[in-house]
Amino acid sequence: MSKTTPATLFLTKAGVAFDLHPYDYDPDAPRVGLQAAEALGxxxxxxxxxxxxxxxxxxxxxxVPSPQEVSMKKLAAHFGAKSAHMMKVPDAERLTGFKVGGISPFGPRKMVPTAIDETAQLFDTVYINAGQRGLLLSIAPDDAARVLSAGYVDLMA
Incomplete structure (x- = not known):
């Protein structure tokens, strides 16, 4: 497993501190984020x-936090839209350059407007995908928000 990804290169270039956390990725896990949290304790x-x-x-x-679901209504409202829906897997992979299960908000092929659920502010560090399956990074939420030009928003259903 490479520990250099477009996400880690993006953060390094931006001068943002982060730590990497590899784990055994289970492609059959019903919820990958929960499996990652459990694997890392x-x-x-x-x-x-x-x-x-x-x-x-x-x-x-x-x-958003791994155990939670996104409110499409809140998501649409935040981005000034009338409606919102999840992107189809092939479109998400093509746009970001990452595989589902390894999509990171850092270093995608194309940067897009980003929102972070407000609960991230409850933690000194949060764990977010580092750009490949089986690799998370820990980062201060304010650093993540700053480098992504993202706002904190109530996004949960």
């Missing part, structure tokens, strides 16, 4: 998943 609410969605047909990225 960290609080599932501190482990954030990266989801690609479309708001009025425009790509957006949302970063």
């Amino acid at each position: 960290v609080d599932p609410d501190q482990t954030f998943k990266t989801l690609m969605a479309e708001a009025d047909g425009k790509p957006v990225c949302v970063v």
